[in-house]
Amino acid sequence: MGKSSKDKRDAYYRLAKEQGWRARSAFKLIQIDEQFNLFKDVTRVVDLCAAPGSWSQVLSRVLIKGEKFGRTAWEEQHQKEEAQIKAHLDNIAPPPASETKPEPPKKDVKIVAIDLQPMSPLEGITTLKADITHPSTVPLLLRALDPDAYDPSSTSASHPVDLVLSDGAPDVTGLHDLDIYIQSQLLWAALNLALCVLKPGGRFVAKIFRGKDVDLLYAQLKLVFKDVRVAKPRSSRASSVEAFVVCTHFSPPKGFQASLDTPLGAGRKLPIDPELAPQKAKSGRTVREDGITELELSEDEEELDEARWIAPFLACGDLSGFDADASYHLPKDRKTLDPIQPPTAPPYKRALEMRRAAGGAHGKTKGQG
Template sequence: MMGKCIQKSCVHVSAACLKKKTPAEKRWLARQLSDPFVKAAHSQDYRCRSAFKLIEIDDKYRILKPGLSIVDCGAAPGAWSQVAVQRVNSTGESAELPKGSVIGIDLLRIAPLDGTQFLCSHDIMDPSTHMELERLLPEAQADVILSDMAPNASGLRELDHENLVTMCLSMLDLAERVLRPGGSLVCKYWDGYLAHNLQQRLSLMFKDVRTVKPKASRKESAELYFLARMFKRR
């Protein structure tokens, strides 16, 4: 449920290793190694360059604050959870600030992260996962739901778009169950013919819905994000 993220072990690539790679793999690796956000992720110890997408969104819109409860959907490898931990003070490192909480969900295994409780091998589309979240969340409610999740690529752009929108809609079912009134949601989608349907559903649930494309989201990518704020509980 996640995009490719270059790991630290990939920075130093031997000539023998390069020879074994396909031309497409070589192009991808070359792009990663020259990417300033990949370099920044290494230097700042983030698990993936995608951390900077959330950082940019939050720097501008201030949705993550100390003391808030966060649900990170499709959390692997944990970069967005890292940002959330820092900004809601879920480790309690800043004793003078309220202590928040972060719960990450993914089908994949995620390495432990201080300040986060990961629900691995959990499907965000499964109602049993929703029930588990209600049990774990303070007062059974979240202040912010984040999603950088994506389906495994099929190679068919329209099908991938449809699958991601379906996942986002399932996340909205979760929002209706656990999101606190006035809460916020950030979800990735790939531009396509169903994006308007997703936006309409969000507009029914939130007072403010807008499309954002962070600088860390590559220009050639169809990747966009909906930022929805001020949740309206039915």
């Protein structure tokens, strides 16, 4: 989380520090869960591109500690208040404190977080420093998920996971076409890892950049998931092209074998039987006497646009909540809070050290001028 004036006026930036989250992106996962109930019956999770750890923090506090946030927490608090009012009106003593104690930490939950950057430890989270685009990450992940039952010759988990998350994004360049392409490759790597560890019926949530040909991405995900939707949390800025694809009911084709060498089990081309391949009518081109060219399109080309499939788009979060694009006035009595978890190894650390050695901030140097 930054320190600019706009960041300080960002409601979610301030709420994240007040509520103890490592980054404002924690609210995105909470709001997606409110809409899709992601954490229902989930005990095994893989969090890709996890640093600085806000999504892993949500997983730890929800799945391990049993805490509730967002709409679920509000509904539970509302029910308690109604029960207290009813007990007061009926002159009934309120329930003893022992009945309202938080749930004990769950011990059967397994969460593995992976990132190229080092991440500070979290309770109940197994962290790995690895590159999700490299094939060597697969055995590391499988070993972390099942240390006792790990088989080096296997490319899939012996005990598959229920949910795979990916909030990764490249360092944007400002060239939108290039950024969207790099993001799609990062998503493709996350999907390939998910195919190795997800159980049938599992869920996959990942960040996407909405571009011109994003429907091709939806169609690829539709090959292995029965339900594919796109979510835009309230805490995600409307001015940003980011969204999150929510895939549920993982159902790989019969005989599917996960492999990074042949993504989706198909490599670069799908095998086609020549005898079963439909005969396509060729397009015609005729030049008239006046020099005008007439094109005769085949039926397949005319119906190409009609065959495109667009995933449903849903807005998540309370519409009466804070606007992520708005700058709210700061109260006069506000207190500046330190970040919950400063970056462990930021890429700009070396540049800051060089600047301090040269004379400090704002480009000033000692002994010059």
